Amino acid sequence: MDNNNLNLYKIYKKIFKYWKKKKILNYNIKNKYKKKFIIYDGPPSINGNPGVHHIFSRIIKDIFYRFYTMNNYKVICKLGWDTHGLPIEIEVEKKLKINKKDIGKKISVKYYNYKCKKFVKKNFKKWIKFTNQIGYFFNKKNYFITYSNKYIESIWWIIKKIYNKNLLYKEYKVLPYSPIAGTPISYQELNLPYTYKKIKDISVYVLFKLIKKKIFKKIKNKIYLLSWTTTIWTLPCNSALLIKGNIYYLLIKIYNIYFKKKINIIISEKSIKNILYNNKYKILKRFLGKKIIGLKYKQLINWFNYTIKKKKKFIIINDNLNLIKEDIGTGIIHIAPNFGKNDFEIGKKNNISEILYKNKNNKLYQIIDKNGKFIKKVPLGLGNKYIKNSYYNNNYKKNKYLIEKIFIKYLIKKKKLFKIKIFKHIYPHCWRTNKPIIYYPIKSWFINLKKIKKRIIKLSKKINWCTTNLIKKKFENWLKNIKNWNISRSRFWGTPLPIWKTKDEKEYLVIGSLKQLNNEINKSIKLGYINNNPLKKKNINLHKHFLDNIILSSKNGKKMFRELDVIDVWFDSGCSTYAQNNYPFNKKKKKLIDNKIYFPSDFISEGIDQTRGWFFTLHIISTIISKYISYKNVLPLGIILDKKGKKMSKSKGNTLNPFKILKKYGPDSIRWYMVYNNFPWKNIKFNIEDIKKIKNKFFNTLYNIYLFFLNYSKIDNFNLKDKYKNQYIDKWILSKLNNLLFKTYNNYKLYNITYLSRDIYNFVIYDLSNWYIRLSRKRFWKKKYDNDKISAYQTLYKCIINVLKISYPISPFFMEYLFIKLSYINKKNKNIILKKFPKYNKKYINNIIENNMLFIRKYCSIILSLRKKKKIKVKQPLQSVNILINNKNKKIFKNINNIKLLKKEVNIKKINFIKYKKLKKYINKEIKLNYKILGPKYKNKIKYIENFFKKIKNKSISKLEKKKYINIKKIKINLNEVFIIYKVIKKNNIMYSKNNTIIILNTKINNILKEEYLVRYFINKIQRLRKKKNYKLIDKINIFLYKKNNIYKILINNKIKICKETLTNNIIINKKIFKKKYFYFNKKKIIFNIKKNNL
């Protein structure tokens, strides 16, 4: 088989088919389960194609799915999909080319919801394909989808439960609101990543004309209060000005460029610098803010002036919420209670009225509608225009600052403008439409989380975050500042709020099940409010269009209508613990949850952005419903960035098509890459080059190891039952292997998948491939099928099989593929998942051998580097190397195996171990200070000591070594306070010295060594030629040599060795050679050829 043809995608397909045929796609196929392992799947929203980041969260779960199945757990994991909500609605609106306001007008809600469902179903197919392709298998009988009636019914039950606990309430409040989506945004949604964006706004300083009172009696001219705002569109609704009572304000005379004359303005003392551009001004009066509290002013823009009776308007009030910061603005804040959270609170506290529009029928309206447009009655052509130009889709640039320009023109005309300033700030945006939100007064349903905050936090401490403490702390801190959850959305495609109300909103009815709804409908039919029971129809669909028509009756017999809103999608997914099991209506599952068998989950894992999303909602809902945590372990996953470190997003065009990547590199290498690359919670810079590297290095190497084993074991008819005794190097790799098994098992248990994948990788590349196989190759080549050879086979086989098993959860297809291929050795080995996860065997662990080997490898590397420096090839044998014997290496070199290994690896005939005393012959000494000890002891005298040792001679150093100290004037320096450094003196020697390790290599090459080199060189040439001629491994050959000069004698003298290593029958000296091959050695031409001779 050809190595470069290793196609992981083809292997995936083969194995997938095979699994399908054998019906082991659904993991729970073992007969005996001891325990259960519960995973909850965070349902992804299927508003489009799956992205690369979805690979990540699914494979992480799959890894533990497989791991725990191997450990004989019954793993419970229902895959789910989030099918409701804004993300889907927006995609559908784009497709239908409609706006929110068209729904119910141009097209019916029923049709719209039908389209949404269709859209979801279409994407669902893609998702199943994708899920299967990454090795996370979809089970037709076991999944949940949030639009199903059963799922919705469970949500209703939960809503009712929350209502009964007095945690659900309706309130009129100024909320973050997305006009384009036409729905309020919860604070959880506002806290999703990338919602706060830098924008440029035009801000204005405007002049409110004060109605003068005593305090300004002496001032003749008009007095203005100067206020600054970034939301120019709220000015018509101004009804109060906020100042701070305990700070100083100034009345100043200053030039106004728009009036072209000097005017009198009031401003806080410290904010004066904000409004100056080289203007001079004159202070007329300095006074505390409280002196003007309660004064009135003239309305700034008097387009509308309807206010609520008994409420105040156009008045200066005190800032008791401490909102005024003196370095910003003018110290005077404009308040419009209907637009702004703080404004609303202040208005409420100070009994300030909103400014509203009242029509002929005495109906009241906000002057800005729910679409984010001014109502028709607004003058200056502003009517029906968006209040922010960024709400326009197409002509945004053309209309840039259009609204602001109109306002500014008007303010100049009315002599009410002081200054304009471009203001850069960070502003919240809607997470789906990407448009800025506004703060808008709305009646909404809330869950009172503040009331149960203590329990939420207390329980959250039981959750184990499989990551750094930082993320856990942030989650807990965030819970401390928890806000009540706004769960109603004025949208269409979502779980409908199961709440009915009377027209006067005095009576409410919350429905908690279909059965209850059915009963209520029957009551209503008796009263004649509706004609027939829609629940009796065949295909009922518990969505808005279906329920809105149902009229129920109140206790007092009044008509009740459904609350028109749907529920926040985040609530849907937060209910998944219960709703996926149709809790409490499915009695079997209810038992399992109540008895804490299906609950809480052992493990969940989703993107780190879900900390404020699903992780949060899941926790909240289980806190309310079960009074317990809903997950024990959570592994948050980093964001997938492109290779430049930027977030992947459709708008930037840097997303990758996961299907294409899967096809090119196969799921296994991607899975391995994602786990291996970095800790899961750190952001991944997704780089295809790195996947290639993983494929080339890890998978190719593993495959090569397999091929190597395959080739030779077949030639030798290796049998697993063959008896053997382990050799030195086998003991080493088995010790390494068992340590690896030990570590890996524990790391899976602790969810440390990055560590364990790196351990496996290092074992395969550095220990198994680069060391064990390289050193053992000759054992496989030799003819005799003896203990040494059997031991090598047995060991290598053990290593491969175990590596396959422990790597299987991460890269299942490839591992299974090799496992099946190797089943000719052991016919019981068919499918990894049916096997038990291997555990380590203590008796194989031998730390002494491992340490020895580490040491030898280090010495090899040092000696090879010395050879390199002298440009002596490894093939050239060398006579000797001198190694300083010290406490560390004494024991190691007592073992002959280690000496043999080292000699073989660096191709040196003899190793001399020399004692410290005999070093003199080879080296010069120098002294370096141990600053860590000497520094604190002698402080600034250290420079003097440095100088002394710079000039020191060999004799003095020897003295120091003997006496173990030296005196420098009055200072006594001990031997352990310095380091002795060595330098080589002898010719033909090269030395390495660091700490206590000294190696001196003898680089002299005599004739015998040269001859040996020639023989090896010649063998190499023959081997290459064999391969070039495509001879088989077991083919025998004859060598033909052309007799000319005495170099041949050397080769003939080594005939036995050459024949043995190249499977040669005979070396034939000829005067003529057919088709000459030749090479040069010491500038002499050597002519030869080979021929197959399988006699």
Next chain:
RNA sequence: AGUCUCGUAGCUCAGAUGGUUAGAGCACUACACUGAUAAUGUAGAGGUCCGUGGUUCAAUUCCACGCGAGACUACCA
């Protein structure tokens, strides 16, 4: 705007309660090895440890300020 984290080789990152010559992997270059062979090994080159100042015998490490990046918080009018 505030709080937190971070800034180390071309890239991805380690690291040290302050102390000898600051480490890995990848990429690069050279060489070697070679019946696992488009694999593999060894070595080399590469760093003002973001900048400035302070503390210290000694600062990449501690402190302060500045610059830059990221996360979180926040309607800062």
